[in-house]
Amino acid sequence: MGFLILNRVFQAALVMIVVAMAAFVLSNYVGDPISNMVGQEATQEDRDQLREDLGLNDPAPVQFVRFIGNALQGDFGISYRLQRPVSDLVAERLPATLELVMVSAIFALVVGIPLGIFTALYRTFWGSRLILTVSLAGVSLPTFVVGILLIYVFSVTLQWLPSFGRGETTALGGWTTGLLTVDGWRAIIMPAITLGLYQLTLILRLVRAEMLEVLRTDYIKFARARGLTNRAINFGHALKNTMIPVITIVGLNIGGLIAFSIVTETVFQWPGMGLLFVQAVQFADVPVMSAYLVLASLIFVLTNLVVDILYVVIDPRLRTERRVKAGV
C-alpha cells in the first residue's frame, strides 16, 4: 500500500515537471519578456543590461532550474499588466476561487449523490423520470447561460441576490474568506450553483447508472437471499460499491471545476484566479498565465492523488494486490 502511494506521488511529481516546462517555455519564448518590462524609451543598452541581469542569456537548462527554484518559492515574476509580483496577485485571488470551487463541489455532491441513489432505487417512479429529464437540461445548458438566467431572475427581477463580486469578506491571516458573513454567502450562492450544476447532473447520472449496475450483481442478489434489510443492501453493500467509480469521476471533475470557473468568474465578476487569468490573456500577461497554468495543474494533480489514495482505502483488492503478486 505504501509502495502504491509512493508510486503515485512520483507520477504526480513527473506531471508537475512537465507542466513546469510548459510554463517555462510560455514565459520565456512567448513574446519578448524584456519589451514587456521596460518602457518605450529604454535604450538598447538598458535592454541588454536587463537581459543579462535577469539571466536570460544563460543556457536554457540553467534558466529552467532557476525557474523551478523560483516557482517552488512561489515566485513567478512580475505581472506585466499590474506591475506587481504575481505571487501577491495569486495570494489575493486564490481564496476566492478555492472557496467557489469548494462550495460548488459540495453542492454538486450533496445534491447529486442522493438524487442519483433515489432515481436508481425508484427507477419507475414518475418523480425519478422528471429528475432525469430536468438533469438532461442541466447537462446541455452552457454554463454562461445558466449564470445569466440566474442573474436575470434573482438579481434583476427579484433583487434577492447580488449579481457580481464576493460580498463582504473577512481576513483570516493571509486568507480572505467570504464564508463567515451572510453577505458573502448571498454572493456565492449563484456562482456556486452555476459552476456546480453541470457536475451535479454528471454525478447524479453516474451514481444512478453505477447503482443500477451494482444492484444487478450476484452479490446483491445473494444479499437479498440472505434476508438482509433493504437498508443494509442499498446503503451498505450497493452504495459502497457504487462509490468506487464515482470517486474517480468526482476527483477528475474537481479539476474540471477549476477550469470551468474561468467562465463563471467572468459572468459574475468573481475576483478569483479565473478572472485574473482571463484578463491576463487579454493583455498577454505571460507571468500570470504561467503561474495560473502551474497552480491549476497542481490542484488537478493533488486531487488525483487524493482519489488514488481513497481508492486504496475503499477497495481491499488494491491493498493486497502487491502482496499476492509477491507471493507473500
Added chain:
Amino acid sequence: MSALLEVKNLSVEIPTRRHLLVPVDDVSFDIAPGEILGVVGESGAGKSLTGAAVIGLLEPPGRIGGGEIRLEGKRIDNLKYRELRRIRGAAIGMIFQDPLTSLNPLYTIGRQLSETLRTHQPLSETAAKARAIELLDEVGIPAASERIGQYPHQFSGGMRQRVVIALALANNPKLIIADEPTTALDVSVQAQIINLLKRLAADNGAAIMLISHDMGVIAETCDRVAVMYAGRIVEIGAVRNVVQAPNHPYTQGLMASIPRLGKDDARLAHIKGSMPRPTDIPQGCAFHPRCPKRFEPCDQKRPELMKGDSSQAACWLLQREADQ
C-alpha cells in the same frame, strides 16, 4: 412424513411487450425434511425461476402467476415483503451458481457472516463472530479464526463456495435451495462441495432443492429427481428409478447422454432439435416435435403427470399402456 416444502401448480409469468411468457407452468412437487430433491433439465427449462419463486426472489417484472407454495404447511407465496425477508436467509437458505461473484468484494467474509447472523438472531458482535468462525470451521475452511478478517478475493473458488455455503447455512435453514452450486468449480472441487452439502443437510435435517443440469451430480446426490422441460415437470420420482427406468422419452434421451452432460455440455446429442423458448412453446406436449415416440394426442392435448410403474411422467404413452 409430511412435506417440509409443498409447491402446488406453481406458475411464473413474465410480462413482456408482446407476450405474457409463462416460463414455469403448473409445477408441483414437495420435499420432505432431510430429503434432497434434484431438479434437472436443459438450459432455459425454468429451474432457476422455480427456485427463485420459492424464496420470493423473482426479479420484476417476473411474478408468481398462480399456485401455492407452503413451508411447513404455511403459505409463503403471498407474504408481505417484511415477512418474506425474515424467512430468507433464516428458514430458507439459497446458494447460487457463481461463488466468485456471490460475495461482496468490499466486505470481509467475517462481516458478511455476522451481518447475516445478526439480521435474523439477537446476537452480540462477539457472539456473532464466534459463531462465524464455527461456521467456517464446519464448512471446512482451515484456520477459520484468521481467515475471518480476509476479503473474498483472498480465497480460491472452492473456498469461496464454502464461504457461500456457510452464509446460506448460517441460521440453520430448514430448506436449502442450491442453484447449480458446483457448475463454476473444478471437477475435483465439485465432489467435495456436494459431499459437504449432503453432510450438512443430514446433520441439520435440512431439505435441499438441488438444481443442476448435470445428471451425474443428481444421480450421486439426490433422493428424488424432477426433470423439467420447457417450464414443466415431465417426470418426477426416486432417483434410482428415474435413472434406470425412465418413463418419459425426454428423460430417456437425457439418461442416454449422461457421459456428455458430465462434461458440462447441456446439449442433448441423442435428441434432435432444441428445447423451445418460452415465447414459442408448442401446443400439446411441449416435447412432441422432438419426440421419437409421438402419436395422435401428443400435438393436441397437454399430458399431466401420470403414475407410471416407477415414477410419475407427463406422457400419453403411460395413458396408452394403462388403457391396454
